[in-house]
Amino acid sequence: MSDRTNVAYLYDGSFEGLLNCIFTSYERREAPEIVAAEEGFQQGLWTRTERIATDPDKAIRMEKGIVQRAGREILENMFLSFLSCRADKDVWIYRYARMAMKAGRQLQNMLTDSSVMTVADMVRKVGNEKVRMIEFIRFSEMENGVYYAEIGPDNDVLSLIMPHFTDRLSCIPFIIRDRKRNAAALYDTREWYITDASGMHLPSYAEDEAEFRRLWKRFFQTIAIRERANYICQRGHLPLKYRRYMTEFQVDSVLSPAAGYLDREKSALGVQRVHHLDAQTE
Amino acid sequence: MELIDKLQILGESAKYDAACTSSGVQRGGKRDGGIGSTAAPGLCHSFSADGRCISLLKVLMTNYCICDCKYCINRISNDIPRAAFTPEEIARLTIEFYKRNYIEGLFLSSGIIRNPDYAMEQMCRAISLLRHQYHFNGYIHAKAIPGASPELIQKMGMLADRMSVNIELPSEQSLNKLAPDKSKSKILKPMAFIRDGITENQHDLQVYRHAPQFTPAGQSTQMIIGATPDTDFQIMRLSESLYQKYALRRVFYSAYIPVGDHALIPVDQPAPLLREHRLYQADWLLRFYGFKAAEILSEDKPSLDPMLDPKCHWALNNLWMFPVDVNRASLETLLRVPGIGPTSARRIVTARRLGPLHFDDLRKLRVVMKRAIYFITCSGKYAEGIRFDYRFIYANLTADTRQHPGSLPDVRNTEQLSLFSTNQPVLQEDYMKCLTGQM
Numbered sequence: 001m002s003d004r005t006n007v008a009y010l011y012d013g014s015f016e017g018l019l020n021c022i023f024t025s026y027e028r029r030e031a032p033e034i035v036a037a038e039e040g041f042q043q044g045l046w047t048r049t050e051r052i053a054t055d056p057d058k059a060i061r062m063e064k065g066i067v068q069r070a071g072r073e074i075l076e077n078m079f080l081s082f083l084s085c086r087a088d089k090d091v092w093i094y095r096y097a098r099m100a101m102k103a104g105r106q107l108q109n110m111l112t113d114s115s116v117m118t119v120a121d122m123v124r125k126v127g128n129e130k131v132r133m134i135e136f137i138r139f140s141e142m143e144n145g146v147y148y149a150e151i152g153p154d155n156d157v158l159s160l161i162m163p164h165f166t167d168r169l170s171c172i173p174f175i176i177r178d179r180k181r182n183a184a185a186l187y188d189t190r191e192w193y194i195t196d197a198s199g200m201h202l203p204s205y206a207e208d209e210a211e212f213r214r215l216w217k218r219f220f221q222t223i224a225i226r227e228r229a230n231y232i233c234q235r236g237h238l239p240l241k242y243r244r245y246m247t248e249f250q251v252d253s254v255l256s257p258a259a260g261y262l263d264r265e266k267s268a269l270g271v272q273r274v275h276h277l278d279a280q281t282e
Numbered sequence: 283m284e285l286i287d288k289l290q291i292l293g294e295s296a297k298y299d300a301a302c303t304s305s306g307v308q309r310g311g312k313r314d315g316g317i318g319s320t321a322a323p324g325l326c327h328s329f330s331a332d333g334r335c336i337s338l339l340k341v342l343m344t345n346y347c348i349c350d351c352k353y354c355i356n357r358i359s360n361d362i363p364r365a366a367f368t369p370e371e372i373a374r375l376t377i378e379f380y381k382r383n384y385i386e387g388l389f390l391s392s393g394i395i396r397n398p399d400y401a402m403e404q405m406c407r408a409i410s411l412l413r414h415q416y417h418f419n420g421y422i423h424a425k426a427i428p429g430a431s432p433e434l435i436q437k438m439g440m441l442a443d444r445m446s447v448n449i450e451l452p453s454e455q456s457l458n459k460l461a462p463d464k465s466k467s468k469i470l471k472p473m474a475f476i477r478d479g480i481t482e483n484q485h486d487l488q489v490y491r492h493a494p495q496f497t498p499a500g501q502s503t504q505m506i507i508g509a510t511p512d513t514d515f516q517i518m519r520l521s522e523s524l525y526q527k528y529a530l531r532r533v534f535y536s537a538y539i540p541v542g543d544h545a546l547i548p549v550d551q552p553a554p555l556l557r558e559h560r561l562y563q564a565d566w567l568l569r570f571y572g573f574k575a576a577e578i579l580s581e582d583k584p585s586l587d588p589m590l591d592p593k594c595h596w597a598l599n600n601l602w603m604f605p606v607d608v609n610r611a612s613l614e615t616l617l618r619v620p621g622i623g624p625t626s627a628r629r630i631v632t633a634r635r636l637g638p639l640h641f642d643d644l645r646k647l648r649v650v651m652k653r654a655i656y657f658i659t660c661s662g663k664y665a666e667g668i669r670f671d672y673r674f675i676y677a678n679l680t681a682d683t684r685q686h687p688g689s690l691p692d693v694r695n696t697e698q699l700s701l702f703s704t705n706q707p708v709l710q711e712d713y714m715k716c717l718t719g720q721m
Binding site for chain 1: 312378636
């Protein structure tokens with residue numbers, strides 16, 4: 001890579017935009033110090049900023065170039081890293097792509113290169129959270145027969161978990177709402193798409209819903225072996241941050257979608273505290 | 283009785299069974315009105331307060347039982363509330379929990395009500411209802427009951443993904459003493475039957491691609507640790523032969539938890555969790571690292587070291603094989619180094635094609651250096667400050683313990699260690715991992 005140029009490339013926050021930044025750096029023969037999404041970018045003192053326009057054609061050419069030179073897997077890694085919550089993900093994806101164009105298929109063997117390592121880390125974290133979401137997500141049946149779930153993952157994994165559920169629950173219409181990004185994925189038993197979730201109106205819960213929640217909570221409490229209580233181990237596998245969305249950690253009284261996000265958060269923590277007291281008195 | 287009370291009673295009775303895995307078979311969903319799919323690595327939907335994963339709805343069909351196995355909570359002489367599910371109740375609970383993504387499927391076992399065949403028939407009815415009427419395509423793990431007729435086992439095998447027969451205790455003497463109604467041959471017979479069923483089915487599948495599958499996720503078993511005087515060496519040899527002769531996917535070890543006092547059970551301390559943890563570590567060495575039971579333990583050294591994991595223990599006793607040079611050693615040799623697992627061994631082999639690796643590179647490859655560093659060289663050189671000497675390595679590998687002995691809860695210390703007749707404290711790290719979790 002040529003010497004870094006004292007410039008920051010800003011793009012519109014889409015994956016195509018990021019590909020355009022990489023493309024532009026080749027076009028202009030410069031190596032930007034920073035690549036970042038325009039939104040939320042903090043202007044540094046010494047860097048010149050440059051707004052890179054998103055041109056779909058250039059994005060496609062860049063994609064093709066990477067696939068031809070280094071393989072499809074590299075492009076997939078770039079996309080998965082793009083979903084990461086890491087603040088400087090754009091810079092690392094950019095460096096990774098430059099490295100891929102230089103090293104070609106050898107890139108996969110360069111496990112000690114820092115960009116390869118960082119991207120591999122991001123891919124692993126996104127993949128891990130995807131699996132956790134698939135495991136920990138909890139649906140509720142609504143009175144119109146739609147199943148509804150809320151999640152709040154650190155990484156933007158909503159699009160990654162949809163194929164699993166459309167395959168598994170293929171004949172059930174469902175909605176998964178990402179509370180952190182205010183997005184919702186909708187599935188109507190034929191196809192799915194992601195849309196903005198603001199202003200989404202929810203019907204009330206189905207009649208049986210409360211009963212099955214009660215059954216599940218009872219089972220959850222029953223199945224633990226008290227003599228082996230180990231909350232540290234439990235927390236390692238099931239971090240507190242996910243529990244507010246999970247039925248077994250919510251309090252019974254919260255049984256209306258209108259009860260709101262904050263209440264639910266509080267009650268989830270409340271349950272936690274009770275559990276801990278339980279452990280201490282034993 | 284209300285459904286919720288039944289669920290509590292029959293969950294309570296099932297919870298001491300260790301296995302809750304949903305792994306071993308990959309099957310996509312069905313578009314024709316069916317519901318469910320399975321994922322080969324298994325999925326854990328929640329974790330209970332003891333840190334164990336909850337993957338399946340683990341319940342008994344009934345906890346009425348004619349047997350009087352001393353270690354079992356459901357023995358006939360135990361005074362506990364009894365209940366029985368109807369097949370319809372099981373099927374409905376499973377499907378409703380499944381749709382809400384609470385569970386990955388059903389793990390159905392049963393006490394022996396009336397006779398083994400009757401109990402098996404009830405289980406078959408529940409599973410058959412689930413598969414055929416509710417079109418459930420998710421994971422089902424069913425217990426085969428020793429003494430049930432082969433026809434029923436065959437029938438269940440066609441419906442379930444995984445079957446298991448509990449071997450219960452590690453030796454025949456223990457079995458005779460604590461489970462008078464069971465015998466080794468009675469347990470091994472259905473196990474062999476399932477094994478043969480799987481082999482036969484594989485031939486059918488080669489001929490007809492869509493032939494119905496017989497327990498596609500294989501079979502597993504479980505044994506109780508610490509209720510009998512069997513040694514770790516006996517246990518590991520038993521596991522080894524189960525893996526070899528019966529082609530089991532998994533052997534589960536369950537630290538004995540006293541579920542009622544009984545004069546025949548010699549050990550009365552609470553669950554020997556650390557011993558269970560060490561056994562799982564040794565089990566992994568058998569299955570993924572190419573070790574043999576006789577390499578890890580022997581007749582005169584029959585117990586696993588509570589201070590060290592089995593791999594470190596083995597390496598220290600075989601120092602003549604070390605140090606290993608990471609830039610030249612074969613994959614198999616690398617796998618034998620403590621701190622290097624299958625993943626990092628493969629990474630090393632890949633990365634060194636492009637040039638020699640140094641200690642810093644190994645850290646980047648996520649090799650566990652705090653263990654590996656004593657056993658490796660990079661291009662002929664040791665890491666700085668490392669002496670290749672038994673006492674130096676032993677002292678360092680167990681250093682965590684000696685530095686922070688007080689940081690462990692006292693109660694646990696005594697209960698963990700009483701089995702091993704040493705007064706050495708235990709690595710704190712091991713406490714964290716002590717509960718089986720996803721194992």
